[in-house]
Amino acid sequence: MHLKYESIIREPLVDGNKTYHQITEDICAPIERAPSKLWRIGFLMSLSLLGFGAFSIVWEVYWGTGVWNLNKTIGWGWDITNFVWWVGIGHAGTLISAILLLFRQGWRTGVNRAAEAMTIFAVMCAGQFPIWHMGRVWNAFFVLPYGNTRGPLWPNFISPLLWDVFAISTYFTVSLLFWYSGLIPDFATLRDRAQTKFRKMAYGYASFGWAGSAKHWQRHEMLSLVLAGLSTPLVLSVHTIVSFDFATSIVPGWHTTIFPPYFVAGAVFSGFAMVQTLLILTRKILGLQEYITLGHIEAMNKVIVLTGSIVGVAYLTELFIAYYSGVIWEQEAFRLRVLGPYWWAYWGMMLCNVVSPQLFWFKKLRRNVWFTFFMSIIVNIGMWFERFVIIMSLHRDYLPSSWSYYTPSWTEVAFYLGSFGLFFTCYFLFAKYFPVIAIAEIKFILKTSGDNYKKEMEQYEHQDNEVFLQEQSHHH
Amino acid sequence: MSIKKFAVAVYDDEAVLFPAVKKVRSAGYKIHDVYTPFAVHGLDVALGQKESDLHIAGFIYGITGTCTALGFMGWIFTTDWPQNFGGKPHFPLPAFIPITFELTVLFAAVGMVLTFCYLNQIMPGVKKHIFHPRQTDDKFVMVIEVNDTNEAETLAILQSTGAELTETQVAESDWWYGRFDIKEDYEIQQQLA
Numbered sequence: 002m003h004l005k006y007e008s009i010i011r012e013p014l015v016d017g018n019k020t021y022h023q024i025t026e027d028i029c030a031p032i033e034r035a036p037s038k039l040w041r042i043g044f045l046m047s048l049s050l051l052g053f054g055a056f057s058i059v060w061e062v063y064w065g066t067g068v069w070n071l072n073k074t075i076g077w078g079w080d081i082t083n084f085v086w087w088v089g090i091g092h093a094g095t096l097i098s099a100i101l102l103l104f105r106q107g108w109r110t111g112v113n114r115a116a117e118a119m120t121i122f123a124v125m126c127a128g129q130f131p132i133w134h135m136g137r138v139w140n141a142f143f144v145l146p147y148g149n150t151r152g153p154l155w156p157n158f159i160s161p162l163l164w165d166v167f168a169i170s171t172y173f174t175v176s177l178l179f180w181y182s183g184l185i186p187d188f189a190t191l192r193d194r195a196q197t198k199f200r201k202m203a204y205g206y207a208s209f210g211w212a213g214s215a216k217h218w219q220r221h222e223m224l225s226l227v228l229a230g231l232s233t234p235l236v237l238s239v240h241t242i243v244s245f246d247f248a249t250s251i252v253p254g255w256h257t258t259i260f261p262p263y264f265v266a267g268a269v270f271s272g273f274a275m276v277q278t279l280l281i282l283t284r285k286i287l288g289l290q291e292y293i294t295l296g297h298i299e300a301m302n303k304v305i306v307l308t309g310s311i312v313g314v315a316y317l318t319e320l321f322i323a324y325y326s327g328v329i330w331e332q333e334a335f336r337l338r339v340l341g342p343y344w345w346a347y348w349g350m351m352l353c354n355v356v357s358p359q360l361f362w363f364k365k366l367r368r369n370v371w372f373t374f375f376m377s378i379i380v381n382i383g384m385w386f387e388r389f390v391i392i393m394s395l396h397r398d399y400l401p402s403s404w405s406y407y408t409p410s411w412t413e414v415a416f417y418l419g420s421f422g423l424f425f426t427c428y429f430l431f432a433k434y435f436p437v438i439a440i441a442e443i444k445f446i447l448k449t450s451g452d453n454y455k456k457e458m459e460q461y462e463h464q465d466n467e468v469f470l471q472e473q474s475h476h477h
Numbered sequence: 478m479s480i481k482k483f484a485v486a487v488y489d490d491e492a493v494l495f496p497a498v499k500k501v502r503s504a505g506y507k508i509h510d511v512y513t514p515f516a517v518h519g520l521d522v523a524l525g526q527k528e529s530d531l532h533i534a535g536f537i538y539g540i541t542g543t544c545t546a547l548g549f550m551g552w553i554f555t556t557d558w559p560q561n562f563g564g565k566p567h568f569p570l571p572a573f574i575p576i577t578f579e580l581t582v583l584f585a586a587v588g589m590v591l592t593f594c595y596l597n598q599i600m601p602g603v604k605k606h607i608f609h610p611r612q613t614d615d616k617f618v619m620v621i622e623v624n625d626t627n628e629a630e631t632l633a634i635l636q637s638t639g640a641e642l643t644e645t646q647v648a649e650s651d652w653w654y655g656r657f658d659i660k661e662d663y664e665i666q667q668q669l670a
């Protein structure tokens with residue numbers, strides 16, 4: 002048996018004196034007790050918000066998209082702003098589970114399950130916006146390439162809007178499969194612990210009859226690795242394609258080659274912020290501070306300050322290129338962004354996305370839970386402003402008679418609130434009935450990164466290399 | 478359905494399990510299976526299992542996706558319904574890349590997960606015998622198929638490997654359709670006997 006050694010300089014990823022069984026107990030406990038009052042209230046609130054959103058959609062479908070305040074220049078308004086915002090949020094989960102898996106970042110195991118769930122729910126929310134934006138939503142299936150009697154007439158495969166259909170649906174499917182394949186063994190754990198008949202049956206179905214055979218685990222490892230390899234370029238492609246919706250149009254302010262990397266960085270930025278918002282609350286309410294440690298929060302804050310700075314560089318580059326291009330239309334579009342009627346959105350974006358995350362250069366603030374929570378909300382407000390600024394930059398086109406100042410109608414606001422309802426309804430159900438932390442994966446890293454196991458390694462830390470090699474070679 | 482007799486050894490740490498697997502295998506026993514609560518690295522090697530070929534299946538599915546996307550879009554744009562989009566070519570390869578890439582990933586992922594489920598024989602509604610209720614929690618369970626003649630000696634060698642529990646179980650060796658909240662006939666019979 003090899004010695005499971007990892008330098009004690011690395012912070013432990015699981016605090017406290019944990020055993021395999023204790024991990025199971027800790028993570029299954031919130032699922033096995035009755036829902037708390039706080040959970041019931043939160044769930045009902047989310048459900049009613051969802052109902053309100055559903056009502057606004059019924060209203061919109063009945064009367065048509067005319068009930069939204071879209072006009073000649075602003076054709077996308079809040080709707081597509083929210084779409085891009087939610088898709089962006091949906092990037093952190095797969096990034097954490099896929100890219101960090103390939104980079105062998107052990108800390109991902111504490112947060113990947115909840116982050117992937119967040120991804121799936123965020124993509125579900127995102128999908129609502131373009132679908133209902135179609136107006137005649139009963140014709141939504143026209144985007145699919147199916148044999149039809151109109152020629153057959155096919156969708157335009159070289160339109161970025163159709164690429165979006167493929168990108169988002171693929172992303173949703175692959176994220177769901179990745180998430181669920183990780184859940185199968187954990188559902189088996191819940192099934193074998195279940196006390197009531199109903200739970201045994203339900204988790205029995207959910208676990209697909211998983212028993213934990215060695216060969217199955219070997220295939221499971223291979224599946225996770227290849228899915229991670231596939232998801233890594235996928236995650237980068239999705240927001241790239243979303244940015245093509247803008248970048249391939251020949252419109253001042255949108256037609257820029259910087260969009261793909263800038264959108265991806267922004268997506269990771271907002272996604273990590275949303276993970277922070279959710280996990281800081283989840284770890285507190287479910288008592289999982291020993292699994293989602295300050296070290297995890299700090300690691301995510303480092304990603305936030307990095308991607309926030311990338312986004313900041315992108316904003317400044319955009320301004321410089323607009324000036325340097327010498328194109329007066331481009332220059333005017335950016336002058337209007339900064340100083341025009343929507344100046345408040347631009348400066349809100351700058352303050353929230355570029356200036357305030359710089360505070361995370363201080364280690365004290367990176368490890369401060371409530372400051373992080375506050376900042377995570379600020380970042381998501383900033384990222385909403387970013388998409389709003391980009392979409393609003395069309396408010397003045399080449400024809401001054403169509404210039405306008407767009408504000409949303411109540412249905413647009415209600416639709417946005419409804420998407421929060423959908424998101425939190427799903428998240429509440431997830432936090433109650435699903436293992437919020439990947440149980441099997443935490444057990445896998447326990448002996449290298451558990452606090453108690455790391456302490457046992459201290460004796461080797463100062464040992465002479467020769468002596469260490471001599472002693473350990475006998476174990477092989 | 479085939480009900481067989483198994484010698485079952487339960488270990489409480491993978492550090493005990495590895496030497497046990499080694500010992501049992503070198504004594505010439507054929508291990509039916511080892512059940513662990515998480516992926517124990519190196520266990521497949523210790524059991525003499527060959528590497529999984531799942532990634533090759535994934536590659537084949539991915540290539541299928543690539544060909545489907547390019548072939549379908551190419552056929553539509555050049556043969557079935559050629560259209561002139563602003564004078565662009567009928568087979569604009571760079572503009573086909575996004576959808577081709579997405580379908581490659583989609584086919585590979587969906588195909589691999591389905592193959593994974595097929596190979597492992599797992600599906601909603603499938604039931605398998607659980608030798609120890611904590612084999613998905615913190616116990617490591619080694620199972621060896623036995624008959625009446627070698628039962629005692631197998632149990633003896635398992636006992637000598639540091640197992641915290643050894644016993645004989647009569648169990649279904651394969652999967653079947655069933656519910657985990659309902660006891661199977663053979664389990665009830667075993668309890669009565």
